[in-house]
Amino acid sequence: MNQNSAQELLRHFQAFLEEAKLSQISIKNYLSDVRLFLASIGFKMIRDIDAKAFQTYLQQAKETKPGATYRRYSASLRRFTTFLSIEYRLELALPKANDWNLARSQPIISLINSAFT
DSSP states (O other): OOHHHHHHHHHHHHHHHHHTTOOHHHHHHHHHHHHHHHHHTTOOSGGGOOHHHHHHHHHHHHHHSOHHHHHHHHHHHHHHHHHHHHHHOOOOEEEOTTOOOTTSEEEHHHHHHHHTO
């Protein structure tokens, strides 16, 4: 993982989370989970992040982690995709919040839109 690019992205994500007025423990957990994801994909630049990377990572977590850990990772990565969509205009597909079946996913922009309806 390119430390400078990843650290810069994580600092920007942290500011995004702080602006949303999340608790410090939530921010710490989101950052930890996203740091693990970025390391797992060998993050070097923003274009290394795509829907397939998320789906592969979450599928592996689903198969190897307890259900609660998998759900936390999913929540963290959904929040991260919201950040990427808003701040970097990346549209990525992730499972719906209550649908843990990776075969059924929707574009992140739909998740954002549904939050405001």
